[in-house]
Amino acid sequence: MELKAGDLVTRYSYNGDIIFRVTSVDGRNVELAGEELRLAADAPIEDLQKVDETERRSHEKNLHEKEERIYRLFRQEARLMKERNEHETSEGYKEDTSYFEMRGRVLHLDGDAYYLSKCTALYERLGIPVYGVHIPEKEMPEQISSLIEMVRPDILVITGHDAYISSRGEENDIKSYKHSKVFGRTVREARKMVPQLDQLIIFAGACQSYFEWLIKAGSNFASAPERVNIHALDPVYIAAKISLTPFMDRISALHLIRHTLTGQDGLGGLETRGVLRRGSPWKEEARTLSGDRKK
Incomplete structure (x- = not known):
């Protein structure tokens, strides 16, 4: 063959x-x-x-259905958040109040170019500002500082591929993982640039990653508590939800994780603030800051 x-x-x-x-x-x-x-x-x-071709078509159909599920779920949540934001912004004023939104910018590092393309397409469909970069996992620690300085993100996603290899050692041995160590090094380099957990929200990890190692390194969210596989688009859902949550609101990790395709066996994290900010009044010049408008 x-x-x-x-x-x-x-x-x-x-x-x-x-x-x-x-x-x-x-x-x-x-x-x-x-x-x-x-x-x-x-x-x-x-x-x-x-x-074979029949199995390939079935697989592609299944992938499309899962992507649509993520999109529909997120759009439903986004509508509810928008309605609440409009109410809070206009509360106490007799006249209608205009405003614009600055959504959180995502810097997405991905060790897989194919997944990066799918992830950036979903970010754009959801209206999330994103700068995506394909970097082999082992090169991420050396490049992250210059990328943060250039992009100035609110949210950082560090992902690609990983695996727990039991023949190398126990689950609590970082040498047992394919890429968890470099993911952790990348997080530490990012935290040298932005130490505060609420000023740069970080998701790190992939399938079967060393969750505790990545959280200790400085991640807000990581995979995988039970060393299970995670869906390719789960990091997008987490980043998008944070991007559209007002910075005065706290996000419960359990509430956020339970809506992902993988769930809490594969994803976990810390209570974290959102990053969306609203401004007034809305003017034409503000269009570049937000795709949303209220008259």
Whole structure:
């Protein structure tokens, strides 16, 4: 069987439980990335089976349905937040009050270019200002400082692929993880630039990441408390919800996590403030600050 980068495969040894995308082929060894999950793996070529066209179409349909679920859920929450914001802004005034919004800007670092494209498309669809950068996980610690200085984000997402490799050691040994250590180093470098948890909200991690390590490094939110796989778009939901929550409001970690596709086995974090700010009065010049307007 011939394989090339981009082919979809499953593993015989795991009864085909996860669909992977081939990222590289080195002789008989194949590097893999989860097609729906942020999981890194490798396997001998003889352990792999190509996904046929019928299964591929079914998989793509399933992915689309999950993306639409995230979008619909978030739009519903966004409408409720907007109605509340309008009420709070105009309360106490007889005349109608105009205002504009400054939504939180996201800097999204992703070790997977394919996922980065899907994530940035969803951010833009949700109306969240985003600057996305594809960087191999191991290069993130060296590049994060200059990116923060350039973008000046309110929210930082550090993600890609990870895995807990039990053959390397126990769950509390950072050497047992594929990329948790570099994710943690990246968080620490970011915290040197912005130490306060409420001035830069950080999500870090991917599938099976060392949750406690990433929280101690300075993340507000991270994966994965029970070392499970997380959905590729879960970091987008977390960042978008923070972006549209007023800075005077606190976000309960449990309330936020329970609406993700993965849930609290895969995601956790700290009580955190939102980052959205409102201003008045609304003028044409403010259009560049916000896509929302109230007359």
